[in-house]
Amino acid sequence: MARIIGAVASTHVPAIGKAIADHKENDPYWKPFFQGFDYVHQWLAREKPDVAVVFSNDHGLNFFLDKLPTFAVGAASEYRSEDEGWGIPVSKSLKGDPDLSWHIINSLVADEFDITMCQEMLVDHAVTIPMTLMWPNQAWPVKVVPVSINTVQHPLPSVARCYKLGQSIGRALDSYKKDLRVLIVGTGGLSHQLDGKRAGFINKEFDTLCLDKIVNDPQTLTGYSIRDIVEEAGAQGVELLNWVAARGALTGKVSEVHRNYHIPISNTAAATLVLDNKPSSRLKAA
Amino acid sequence: MFDGTQAQKGYALNSMCYSFNKAENRAAFLKDEGAYCRKYGLTAEQQAAVKSRSVLSMIEAGGNIYYLAKLAGIFGLNVQDIGAQQTDMSVNDFKHKLEVAGR
Numbered sequence: 001m002a003r004i005i006g007a008v009a010s011t012h013v014p015a016i017g018k019a020i021a022d023h024k025e026n027d028p029y030w031k032p033f034f035q036g037f038d039y040v041h042q043w044l045a046r047e048k049p050d051v052a053v054v055f056s057n058d059h060g061l062n063f064f065l066d067k068l069p070t071f072a073v074g075a076a077s078e079y080r081s082e083d084e085g086w087g088i089p090v091s092k093s094l095k096g097d098p099d100l101s102w103h104i105i106n107s108l109v110a111d112e113f114d115i116t117m118c119q120e121m122l123v124d125h126a127v128t129i130p131m132t133l134m135w136p137n138q139a140w141p142v143k144v145v146p147v148s149i150n151t152v153q154h155p156l157p158s159v160a161r162c163y164k165l166g167q168s169i170g171r172a173l174d175s176y177k178k179d180l181r182v183l184i185v186g187t188g189g190l191s192h193q194l195d196g197k198r199a200g201f202i203n204k205e206f207d208t209l210c211l212d213k214i215v216n217d218p219q220t221l222t223g224y225s226i227r228d229i230v231e232e233a234g235a236q237g238v239e240l241l242n243w244v245a246a247r248g249a250l251t252g253k254v255s256e257v258h259r260n261y262h263i264p265i266s267n268t269a270a271a272t273l274v275l276d277n278k279p280s281s282r283l284k285a286a
Numbered sequence: 287m288f289d290g291t292q293a294q295k296g297y298a299l300n301s302m303c304y305s306f307n308k309a310e311n312r313a314a315f316l317k318d319e320g321a322y323c324r325k326y327g328l329t330a331e332q333q334a335a336v337k338s339r340s341v342l343s344m345i346e347a348g349g350n351i352y353y354l355a356k357l358a359g360i361f362g363l364n365v366q367d368i369g370a371q372q373t374d375m376s377v378n379d380f381k382h383k384l385e386v387a388g389r
Contacts, residue, residue: 015364059352064304065293085306086359152352154289195351196342199369200380202387230287236351263388264381267365 002176006277007184010130011270017088036260036272049183055242056126056187057151069116074146075101079123091128097143107172130187160222162241166248186246188239192268206232215256218247252279296348302326303353
């Protein structure tokens with residue numbers, strides 16, 4: 001049976017890709033952020049995931065505003081990235097796991113999530129940056145299943161809906177017959193705003209609250225409206241939805257094993273979180 | 287918020303910016319900006335906003351920041367540069383403001 005080992009949640013700011021390409025990891029500006037991944041590398045080396053289910057949002061590479069799904073699940077055998085127009089290096093392509101993708105898709109639709117299925121999907125920095133932060137040489141030891149959540153064009157799905165989406169995917173993974181170690185990844189955030197007179201808005205207090213709640217009390221976050229999140233975390237801070245969905249997919253007993261929070265990376269409050277997931281069945285057996 | 291009203295209003299402008307994922311389109315824009323804007327059917331307001339390089343004006347004309355960032359990229363501007371422009375600060379002051387938020 002598949003086993004959900006835990007989650008890594010990470011900021012996906014494009015400038016990180018440029019910093020990696022320019023080997024700036026140890027520069028004073030970048031070091032407090034990059035050193036937060038030392039532990040992540042050790043944890044991944046120990047936990048050895050086979051596949052990663054990645055919750056993120058596209059920024060106008062795969063999807064345009066002509067057809068923009070609220071939720072989309074990749075079902076490709078390979079996911080390429082491409083030029084996004086702002087000069088960050090294009091990452092190596094990622095291998096997919098179509099069998100697992102279709103299992104998740106079938107489970108989601110049976111569970112009344114009317115998602116979009118994508119046999120072709122480009123992945124942008126929201127997928128490739130966290131993957132590169134986890135595996136800097138881009139020799140990915142995992143296959144991926146990308147799950148795309150619309151955080152660009154309102155109306156966005158509610159926090160509660162994203163949490164339920166994650167929970168549904170968690171149940172799908174728990175029922176998957178293959179022996180796979182599954183890593184859940186949530187990307188983006190935390191607080192930031194790029195547009196308008198409020199550009200540069202950051203809210204450390206709210207981010208800290210979100211990080212705490214993601215770990216111990218995710219249900220509480222579902223009480224926030226999208227407008228609340230925009231207000232508290234900034235217009236682009238709504239990427240928190242990816243984190244909430246990722247947390248929903250952790251079906252067992254969850255504990256925080258690592259946290260790094262640093263302001264600023266570009267215009268963003270950067271956060272990295274590692275959560276361990278102990279399967280409930282294993283707990284019962286113990 | 288970038289809602290249905292803004293998305294309808296900004297469709298032509300955002301379509302053009304989406305095309306900037308491709309290097310040849312960025313080059314075509316630089317070669318003849320006016321012609322490129324007309325090709326995508328930008329409104330007079332959008333054309334004026336693009337010409338002025340004012341991000342606030344482009345947002346007012348329905349531009350979405352993720353797509354506008356692709357246009358800004360053509361001029362070598364990143365989100366800190368356009369953050370500074372929108373808040374009427376120098377880039378250094380804008381960066382300083384962000385650092386202060388972390389204290």
